[in-house]
Amino acid sequence: MGKLNLQVNLGGLAMKNPVTTASGTFGFGLEFAPFIDLARLGAIVVKGTTLEPREGNATPRMAETPAGMLNAIGLQNPGVDAFLRDYLPPLREIETPVIVNLSGNSVDDYGRLASILDGADSVAALEVNISCPNVKQGGIQFGTLPASAAAVTRSVRENTKKPVIVKLSPNVTDITEMARAVVDAGADALALINTLLGMDIDIRTRRPVLANIFGGLSGPAVKPVALRMIYQVHKAVKVPILGMGGIMNGQDAIAFLLAGATAIAVGTANFTNPRATMDILDGIGEYCIREGVRDVNELIGAAH
Amino acid sequence: MPTQKTSSINSSAVLADAVILSQEELKAGFFRLVLAAPELARRCQPGQFVQVRVSDGVAPLLPRPISIHSFDGELGILSLLYHVAGQGTGKLSRLPAGESLRIWGPLGKGWSLPENLTDGSAAMPAYVDIDKEKTLPVFVAGGIGIAPLPPLAKAWRNAGSEALLLYGARSAGQIVTVDEFTAMGVDVRIATEDGSAGVTGRVTELLKELDRKGKEPLLYVCGPKPMLQAVAQLADERGWLCQVSLEERMCCGLGACLSCVCKKKTDDQKEGGKGWTHAKVCTDGPVFWSREVVWNG
Ligand SMILES: Cc1cc2nc3c(=O)[nH]c(=O)nc-3n(C[C@H](O)[C@H](O)[C@H](O)COP(=O)(O)OP(=O)(O)OC[C@H]3O[C@@H](n4cnc5c(N)ncnc54)[C@H](O)[C@@H]3O)c2cc1C
Ligand SMILES: Cc1cc2nc3c(=O)[nH]c(=O)nc-3n(C[C@H](O)[C@H](O)[C@H](O)COP(=O)(O)O)c2cc1C
Ligand code: FES
Numbered sequence: 139m140g141k142l143n144l145q146v147n148l149g150g151l152a153m154k155n156p157v158t159t160a161s162g163t164f165g166f167g168l169e170f171a172p173f174i175d176l177a178r179l180g181a182i183v184v185k186g187t188t189l190e191p192r193e194g195n196a197t198p199r200m201a202e203t204p205a206g207m208l209n210a211i212g213l214q215n216p217g218v219d220a221f222l223r224d225y226l227p228p229l230r231e232i233e234t235p236v237i238v239n240l241s242g243n244s245v246d247d248y249g250r251l252a253s254i255l256d257g258a259d260s261v262a263a264l265e266v267n268i269s270c271p272n273v274k275q276g277g278i279q280f281g282t283l284p285a286s287a288a289a290v291t292r293s294v295r296e297n298t299k300k301p302v303i304v305k306l307s308p309n310v311t312d313i314t315e316m317a318r319a320v321v322d323a324g325a326d327a328l329a330l331i332n333t334l335l336g337m338d339i340d341i342r343t344r345r346p347v348l349a350n351i352f353g354g355l356s357g358p359a360v361k362p363v364a365l366r367m368i369y370q371v372h373k374a375v376k377v378p379i380l381g382m383g384g385i386m387n388g389q390d391a392i393a394f395l396l397a398g399a400t401a402i403a404v405g406t407a408n409f410t411n412p413r414a415t416m417d418i419l420d421g422i423g424e425y426c427i428r429e430g431v432r433d434v435n436e437l438i439g440a441a442h
Numbered sequence: 443m444p445t446q447k448t449s450s451i452n453s454s455a456v457l458a459d460a461v462i463l464s465q466e467e468l469k470a471g472f473f474r475l476v477l478a479a480p481e482l483a484r485r486c487q488p489g490q491f492v493q494v495r496v497s498d499g500v501a502p503l504l505p506r507p508i509s510i511h512s513f514d515g516e517l518g519i520l521s522l523l524y525h526v527a528g529q530g531t532g533k534l535s536r537l538p539a540g541e542s543l544r545i546w547g548p549l550g551k552g553w554s555l556p557e558n559l560t561d562g563s564a565a566m567p568a569y570v571d572i573d574k575e576k577t578l579p580v581f582v583a584g585g586i587g588i589a590p591l592p593p594l595a596k597a598w599r600n601a602g603s604e605a606l607l608l609y610g611a612r613s614a615g616q617i618v619t620v621d622e623f624t625a626m627g628v629d630v631r632i633a634t635e636d637g638s639a640g641v642t643g644r645v646t647e648l649l650k651e652l653d654r655k656g657k658e659p660l661l662y663v664c665g666p667k668p669m670l671q672a673v674a675q676l677a678d679e680r681g682w683l684c685q686v687s688l689e690e691r692m693c694c695g696l697g698a699c700l701s702c703v704c705k706k707k708t709d710d711q712k713e714g715g716k717g718w719t720h721a722k723v724c725t726d727g728p729v730f731w732s733r734e735v736v737w738n739g
Contacts, residue, residue, distance in 0.1 A: 165698030169725075172455045173546070185700075193720045200691045200701035205500040207693065214700045214720055358500050409504055409693040410495060412546055413457060 142426050143433040146180070148378050148401050149326030150301040151235060151263045153180035156395065156434060157419045160356075160382045160405030161186055161239035161265060161305075162211065166225040167232070173412040176232045178419060180401060183237040184225070186267050189247055189254075191217035196349035201338045206359030206384075207406060208336055210350035213241055218254055226260060235262030237303065240294075245286070249293035256298040265380075266294050266325075269307030269332035281307030281332070284319035295324030303380055305329035306371075308360075313367045314374035321375045328371060329380040329403070331364045357406040358384045365397045372398025372439050386414070388421010395422075395434070396441035454485045455696075457546045462539050463519065468618045471526045472586070473535050474511070480518030482547060486510050488593035489552025489687060489729050493695045494522070495544040496530045506530045507692045507724070509590035509664075510548060511619075523589040523619060549695050550728050553594045553662055553685060572683070574603055578657035581607045581628070582645055582673050584665020585616050590687055592622055594662055599626045604655065607631070610645025610669065614638035646672050661685065663732070674732035684732035690723040697725035705736035 144155035158181040164170060167182045176182065194214025201208045216224070221238070229236050238261050242248040248266065255261050268290050269281035280286045291304050304320040306313060308331040317328055333354025338347040346352075364383025372379060381399025385391050386407045394402045407414035426434060460479035467473050482492070493505035511523040526532050537543060556574040579598045581591045588609060598605045607623050610633045617639055623630050631648050632640025641647065645665075652659060659680075663673045664687040677684035690702035706721035718736045721727065 163694070163699060165694075165696070169694070169696045169698040172453055173457055185698075194700060194703070197701075197703060198691050199703070200693055200699075202502060202504050205503060207504060209693075209699070209701060211700045214703070357503055406503070406693075409699065411544075412694075412696065 140432060142423060142431075143435070144423065144426075146378075146400050146435060146438075148181075148263070148301065148380060149303060151181065151237070151303075151327075153235065153401055155180040155419055156399075156401040156422065157391070157415055158237065158380065158401055158403045159183050159408065159415060160403040161267065162209075163405040163408050166221070167229050167236070170408065170412055170415075174416045177234055179234045179415060181235045181237050181262065182229065182232075183239055183265055183403060184221075184229075185215055186213050186239045186241045187215050187218050187221050187251070188213060188241050188243075189218055189251055191215065191220065198347060198349055199353075201347040201353065203336070203338060203355065203357075204359065206355050206357030207409075208338060208348060208353035208355055209333070210348045210353035212350065218251055222254075222258055226258060230260040236260060237263045237265050239265040239267050239305070241267045242290075245289045245293045248290045249297045252294040252297035252302075256300060261300065263301040263303055264294060264298060265303045265305055265329055266290060267305050267332070268320075269305055269309070281316070282310050284315055287316055288319045288323035291320040291323035291325050301326045303327040303329050305332055306367075307332050308363060308367055308383075309335050314370050317371045317375045321377050325377060327378045327380060327400075328375070329382065330367055330371060331360065331383045334360055334363065356383070358386055360384045361390065365393060368394060368399050369397040369441070373442065385418065386410070388418050388425055391418050391422050392425050392437065395437040396439070398439040398442065400438050455547050455549055456481050456485065457544070458482045459542045460545050461542050462537055464539050465535070465537060467535070468523075469615055472523070472616070472618045473526070474521055474523050474619075475534070475537075476519060476521045477543065477545070478519050479545065482545065483513045483518050483520045484515040486513035486515070486520060486548045486593070487552045488555075488597055489590050490548035490550050491590070491695070491728065492520075492522070492545045492547030492549065493692075494534065496533045502530045502533070504693055505546075505695065506534070507549075507695055509687075510593065511589050512592050512622075523586070525586045525616075546695075550724055551726065552590075553687075553729050555594075555597060572660065574598075574601060576658055577603075577660045578655055579603060579605045580649075580652065580659050580661050581605065582649065582661055582663040582665070583607065583609045584645060584669040585611050587663075587665030587669075587687070588619055590664055591662065592619070592626075595623055595626055595628050599628065605629065606652075608633070608645050608648040608652075609640075610634070610648070610665070611639075612636065644672070645669065646676060649673060649676055658682070661732075663687070670732070671737045674735065674737065677732055685729050686732045686735065687728045688723050688730060688735070689728065692724055695724045697722050704730070706730065706734050707736055
């Protein structure tokens with residue numbers, strides 16, 4: 139049997155394999171260096187970045203839930219200038235494309251961020267977060283209205299030549315409507331899903347657990363929702379999908395590819411096993427060999 | 443505040459399937475777990491912690507951060523001291539010897555020690571420019587906050603320094619591992635709120651009557667937040683140096699998820715800054731100088 143091909147193309151971004159990291163769960167990449175070989179990743183997606191530095195929300199910012207977790211970080215980040223100055227240079231040494239996840243308060247912010255990042259050679263692609271449930275401004279409202287989602291996408295598209303991946307919010311009635319709107323506005327690829335809006339209540343104190351009251355649900359609990367949405371979106375639009383939401387192992391990753399994802403991102407699993415990305419990559423390879431799959435691209439959307 | 447010469451980051455952390463050598467209930471709800479994890483044990487520094495994955499499945503999903511109670515690089519073992527707080531620690535307490543447990547670490551920046559203090563065995567954490575000859579180390583623990591203190595006490599005692607432990611708890615049932623400190627030659631004073639052991643009252647009472655032995659006290663504090671705050675305030679009033687080990691809800695423990703932040707003072711107020719920033723307890727701490735911490739808010 140010939141060599142297994144794991145290379146995929148995510149809307150113009152060539153990846154050596156389909157495994158990436160979910161924004162916000164992998165820091166700026168080097169945090170996991172003691173445990174994994176970063177060069178084996180198909181791409182690294184870094185923490186959500188904004189024009190200005192942000193301190194994020196008050197604590198507690200995290201709560202564990204059955205088979206999942208809620209977070210309300212609130213996009214704490216050092217701002218795009220500090221990112222480019224302090225965090226990007228060491229990532230350049232690694233033979234893995236860097237995807238920057240960006241967020242703004244206004245359509246204009248997204249455009250400005252895109253043009254700043256367009257000037258950074260070692261940024262391989264932009265992932266546009268129009269779906270963060272944890273910030274009052276610039277978060278969810280862009281991701282829940284097709285017109286504003288399209289406006290943000292257009293603004294980014296006009297300001298960069300790099301592949302534009304738009305990350306959709308699952309907190310909508312019809313995900314395919316959102317997908318069509320951003321693809322028509324120029325998205326090269328789609329990422330889904332971001333976290334599902336949720337909450338928890340401490341029955342002892344009779345108060346919400348998170349200081350922010352609401353948070354974003356991620357982890358194994360959201361996997362069925364993510365798979366369903368990826369399946370629907372794969373049917374509705376032609377662009378490739380970066381799939382995520384509860385991927386814990388190689389088998390989960392295969393299910394996402396079969397549903398229609400071209401690449402997958404590992405999020406919450408990084409917390410339960412700092413080697414999760416490597417184990418998932420190995421798991422994908424093992425499945426392919428066991429099932430006689432020579433090219434991982436054969437799997438994409440095969441469940442349809 | 444003394445300047446810090448180095449700070450430890452996670453660059454030396456490892457993932458280990460540690461074999462449980464023993465699991466012992468010291469007092470109701472308080473357990474000591476001894477683990478074989480040679481690679482990890484060799485890298486530990488006083489005040490660091492490990493992430494402990496209690497299940498293979500989804501309940502509980504996230505690892506639990508637990509301080510390193512003792513480590514021996516030569517024997518390749520470390521121990522954890524914990525009290526059962528809920529699901530995760532409850533499940534941990536039921537694991538028998540012989541089973542293996544997935545842990546990763548050592549994580550975080552531990553206690554800072556004077557530059558001229560060497561212990562000979564373990565690599566020391568962040569050194570600071572204070573003179574050990576003129577310093578009296580005072581360990582202040584509240585309840586399970588005793589957990590990360592023995593390696594620190596050992597380092598000071600091995601360097602021939604006098605040392606004091608002030609240990610407060612609600613009652614005698616929450617006082618554990620005192621003999622570990624007395625065996626090292628640490629002078630131990632106990633306070634309980636119900637008077638069932640030592641003097642009646644809080645640990646701050648013991649601190650107020652501190653015999654400084656002609657030296658400058660350096661406080662190393664771990665316990666519930668109100669206690670940390672009270673001790674920090676007292677230290678501030680008296681001009682004593684004070685380090686505190688903070689706790690926050692953690693996911694990654696690696697500085698990646700930003701769930702574990704605390705407010706740390708900055709000196710940017712003059713330039714119109716807000717005077718604080720969010721620091722990560724898992725990698726910028728868990729140990730901070732008490733004067734760096736914004737206690738209210
Ligand atoms: C750096 C660090 C070191 C620690 N070292 C020790 C140690 O050496 N020994 C020890 O017994 N405990 C230690 N803890 C606290 C320990 O992590 C929590 O008790 C544990 O995570 C609770 O898990 P659980 O599943 O049993 O409880 P859960 O069911 O998760 O929660 C029960 C209750 O415990 C409290 N709790 C949950 N998570 C935390 C947390 N991260 N910090 C504080 N309280 C929490 C909450 O009030 C919650 O309501 C440490 C925490 C940190 C951050
Ligand atoms: C702690 C945390 C922080 C996150 N921060 C971001 C972020 O900054 N930008 C973003 O687009 N998504 C963010 N997300 C969402 C993840 O990238 C991902 O979409 C989601 O967690 C689902 O995947 P998972 O179940 O594998 O974690 C965050 C998720 C978590 C758990
Ligand atoms: S626990 Fe993730 S940043 Fe501290």
